[in-house]
Amino acid sequence: MDQAITFGKKNSLVGVLTIPDQSASLKEIGVIYLNAGLLHRVGPYRMNVELANLLAKKGYNSLRFDSSSIGDSGTENNKTDYIQTVIQDIKDAIDLMASRTGLNKFVIFGLCTGADNAHRAMVHDKRIVGGIFLDGYSYPSFKFMAKRYLPILLNPSRVARAILSRAKNSFLHKIFCAPTSTAKVEANDMFSWQLPNKKETENELKMLLSRGAELFYIFSGTALNSYNYENQYFDSMPFLNQFRHQFKVILNKNTDHTYRLYHDRLWLFSEVLKWLDSVGKK
Amino acid sequence: MRSHRLLKQLAVSLSGRGIHVLRFDYSGCGDSAGTWENTSIDDWVKDISVAATELKDLAMIDSLSFLGVRLGASLLPRADLESIPSNRFMLWDPILDGEQYLESLMQLQVKLVNDKLRFKVSRSSYLDEHDELELAGYPVSGGTKSQLSQINMSDIKWNDKQVLLLYSHNKEVYLDFAKRNEGVELKPLSLQCNWESLDHLESQVQVPELAAIVKKFMI
Numbered sequence: 001m002d003q004a005i006t007f008g009k010k011n012s013l014v015g016v017l018t019i020p021d022q023s024a025s026l027k028e029i030g031v032i033y034l035n036a037g038l039l040h041r042v043g044p045y046r047m048n049v050e051l052a053n054l055l056a057k058k059g060y061n062s063l064r065f066d067s068s069s070i071g072d073s074g075t076e077n078n079k080t081d082y083i084q085t086v087i088q089d090i091k092d093a094i095d096l097m098a099s100r101t102g103l104n105k106f107v108i109f110g111l112c113t114g115a116d117n118a119h120r121a122m123v124h125d126k127r128i129v130g131g132i133f134l135d136g137y138s139y140p141s142f143k144f145m146a147k148r149y150l151p152i153l154l155n156p157s158r159v160a161r162a163i164l165s166r167a168k169n170s171f172l173h174k175i176f177c178a179p180t181s182t183a184k185v186e187a188n189d190m191f192s193w194q195l196p197n198k199k200e201t202e203n204e205l206k207m208l209l210s211r212g213a214e215l216f217y218i219f220s221g222t223a224l225n226s227y228n229y230e231n232q233y234f235d236s237m238p239f240l241n242q243f244r245h246q247f248k249v250i251l252n253k254n255t256d257h258t259y260r261l262y263h264d265r266l267w268l269f270s271e272v273l274k275w276l277d278s279v280g281k282k
Numbered sequence: 283m284r285s286h287r288l289l290k291q292l293a294v295s296l297s298g299r300g301i302h303v304l305r306f307d308y309s310g311c312g313d314s315a316g317t318w319e320n321t322s323i324d325d326w327v328k329d330i331s332v333a334a335t336e337l338k339d340l341a342m343i344d345s346l347s348f349l350g351v352r353l354g355a356s357l358l359p360r361a362d363l364e365s366i367p368s369n370r371f372m373l374w375d376p377i378l379d380g381e382q383y384l385e386s387l388m389q390l391q392v393k394l395v396n397d398k399l400r401f402k403v404s405r406s407s408y409l410d411e412h413d414e415l416e417l418a419g420y421p422v423s424g425g426t427k428s429q430l431s432q433i434n435m436s437d438i439k440w441n442d443k444q445v446l447l448l449y450s451h452n453k454e455v456y457l458d459f460a461k462r463n464e465g466v467e468l469k470p471l472s473l474q475c476n477w478e479s480l481d482h483l484e485s486q487v488q489v490p491e492l493a494a495i496v497k498k499f500m501i
Contacts, residue, residue, distance in 0.1 A: 002315065016313050040286050042312050044484065045419045049313060072290055221402040256400045258484060260419040263412055 001056075007065075007096040012074030013089060015041060015065025017100060018052040024059035029129065029279060030103040031055060031062035032093055034114035034121075036134075036258070040071030044111065044258035051109075051269050058273065061101045065093050067117075083120060090121040094128070105129045107279060109272070110136070112257065113193070122213060123204050130214040130279045132272060135257055138219065138227040139198045141235035147228050202237050209243045214282070216275045217249045218268065222257035245282045248275060284477075284487045285351050286312075292349075295493040301500065302341035306333045308354075318420045323357070323429035330354075330361035338366055345369060347500050352477060353377050359438040371440075372499060374448045375475060378459055380433030386478045387417040393480045394419065418483065440465055446499050450475040450489070469495060 003017045020026060033048040035041065041064040042049050048064045055062055066073035067089040076089065094106055107130035110118035115136030122128045140148075152158045208215065219227040227233075230251045234240050240247050250271060255264045293303040307314040308329050310321035334346055347370035350358040355376035377383045395401070395408045414421045422430075440463060449456040450471040460466045471489050476482035 002313065004313070038287070038486070039283070042283075044283075046312070050317070071286065222400065224402050253403045254401070254405065256397075260394060260400070260483075261405070261408060262414070262416050262419060262421045263408070 005096070008076040008089070008092045010074065010076050012076045013065055013068070013092060014072040015063050015093065015096070016049075016052075017097070018056045018062045018064075019101075020056045020059045020061060024057055027059040027061075027276075028103065028105060029060065029276070030097045030101055030106045031060055031276070032090070032097065032106055032108050033062065033064040034090070034108065034110040034117050035067050035070050036111040036114045038070060041066045045260060045262075045265065047111075047259060047265055047268075048109075050265065051272065054269055054273065055276070058277075060276065061097065061103060063093055063097050065089075086117045087120055087124050090117065091125060094125060098127070105280075107132065107276060110134065119201075119204070122208055126211065129212070130216070130276075132216045132218070132275070134218050134268075135220055135223045136217055137195060137201055138217075138223070138232065139195075139201070139236040140226070141232050143235055144228055144232050148225070198236075202239070205237065205247075206239065209240075209246050212246070214246045214279050215248070216272075217247075218271065219249070219251045220255040220257050220259070221253040222255075223251075224253065227251060284475075284482075284485065287486050288489060288492065289349075289351070292493050292496060296497065296500075299497065299501070302337060302343060304333055304337040304340075318426075319414070319423050322423065322425050323433070327357050327360050328362075330357060331363060331366075334361070334363055334366045334368065348372065349374065349496060350376065353383075353433075356380075356433050356435055359435070359440070369443055370500060371443055371445045372448065372496060373445065374471075375450055375452075375477060376435060376447065377433055378435045378455065380429075381431045383433070384417075384427065384431045390418050390478050390480060390483075391416055394483070397480060435459070436462070438463070444499075446495075448492075448495065451477075 001019045001021075003019065005015050005017050007013050007015065031052070033041065033043065033052065036044055036047075043051075043064070052062045052064060068074070068076045068085050073089075076092070090108070097106065098104055104127060106128050108118040108121055108128050109132045110116070111134035115133035118131045118133055119137060122131050152162065205215070217233065228251075230249055232251075233247070233249050234244075252264075252267070255261075255268070259265045259268055289305055293305055296303050306329070308321070308326040310316035310318045310325075314329075316325075330348075334348075337343070338346060345367035346363075348358055348368060349372040350356070351374045355373035356378070358371055358373065392409065395405045409416075415424070415427055416422065443465070445463075445466045446469060447456060447460060447466055448469050448471055451474050453470065456468060460468045472491055473489060475487050475489070
């Protein structure tokens, strides 16, 4: 059963709480879905709604909501720093779920920037015991670089095309583009996505895993340019090998970033459900 | 999905002028209960009546205006609104011919599975692997497919309604429709909405002038 809800200090965050079916045995973990990019709370192709309904049949409470200024939400926690705003929004969402359901353990689900925000929220809130990250942070390993670039380097025509393309873009840019103003550079920096420093992420993952959090990374075929084999994380951050029982990674090369195809979403849901059912039992 | 943000901004703008606004998701869509496979076009037509009654009762107002987007614009004239005084319809890029629309969606699904920018591994066999009809990533029942193909706006009786048709493409088709439907006023939009374009499938529609057009029509 769904309940539309507004929450937050200004009551301007909008969400939908999905309560489990009465026939299902209640689970002790609640699930919170974050916005994928600028998409509103239903998620790409209604993913969050369908997953919430499936999980409700299995006994999971969940909340999907719009962060400040996204979807139907107002400017609840708008601070000058986007990250601080999102972290506070998620804290408000957890406070709401805790008060409505009595739960005190949560798993957070995010795709793309939603995955980034899920990571940030976990670092700041111990009530989040697990995270599901779709195309989240990833870092190259030596094997990744070899798989990515060797086929190009071994193919002379591809090397020539790559060199010509870069030279052409540089020449055209010099001829036709005005010098970039400082304001534009600042604006570009503000709106461009940047992978956090690897050491910083590594320290945060160590902290999360040391406190017992469980992390589930699912990479799609669209992410192959940054994650191209399943054990890449364990090679790029070897300390993770001692946490394999808490840190799971799947790479499904067949899927795309937003799970456009219905049966790809069904696959995703079954993996999420399997993992959720194992949280806290390892 | 593509118009959610724009319609929200429109609602905020209109409510700032003292106008009550209800946006809703059809059964099986958005936040509403149900699934695509278990709902039909007929259900969506009934949903329009339910939404209209809800707004009229909640806001205690005497008459309603409607904005329908795309398929919603085509379903609007079929809704039972007899008990609700409603004399203004705004139709944004309505589907005039359901069969053609269904065909375009089926072609889009084929393009979608063959999209090499999106799928690094070929998915060209996807359509043969699964029996369900899927349109732009959503599973659709046989009943819905049949009802979709039967949509035809040539037989609508507008009676005394004021109808404003906003179009972003297919100018000649909509011009012809307006000629054959007395009382339908046409208004071109400044930007193409690219509704069935693979490249725009997940991008938000932007129509900067929408709020101004709607306010002018309603007030």
